Amino acid sequence: GQQLNQSPQSMFIQEGEDVSMNCTSSSIFNTWLWYKQDPGEGPVLLIALYKAGELTSNGRLTAQFGITRKDSFLNISASIPSDVGIYFCAVRTTSGTYKYIFGTGTRLKVLA
């Protein structure tokens, strides 16, 4: 089946540092999304990208939809302790059901 390759698997960073993670696919997708899962909670949508080349920000988060439509990255600037969690990239399939394919996640730990 279709897969998204998300990296890195985990990151340990110091508070205040910037973070970058990315996601690649062997197939083209027209919608890329980034979700965050806090411990004990469900995934929450951070940023949705609908156009190739699009760069979108949400506070300290910035995500880009790759020109080839096969990749995306997420940057977090000046990390804080509450950024801890698992970040998932996801793509929306082209079928009518709007189901998502998710990456395996990047686990982020922030050291104060």
Added chain:
Amino acid sequence: EAGVTQFPSHSVIEKGQTVTLRCDPISGHDNLYWYRRVMGKEIKFLLHFVKESKQDESGMPNNRFLAERTGGTYSTLKVQPAELEDSGVYFCASSQDPGYGYTFGSGTRLTVV
């Protein structure tokens, strides 16, 4: 508005037993999805309801899994009989317009021992 509610939050059962998970979507949301995350792996699609109809159940692993949404409100996902590989976190999500994303519940962590 109330979010997507899932019950129970945790369930530990023995192999061979039956478990039923419940999801209450956000009121008025016609679209309801079930997803599952097995430890350390990606979150995988199981199925999609529109109101009470199954729109896509291509992600259901096998016939031990049965999902229902009677009356188009809450949904249940039954696993019978449970196997060890069914362990994971089961997420429910709902949306009125899934083209703009959907809201996930907190999940049910299922452990089969």
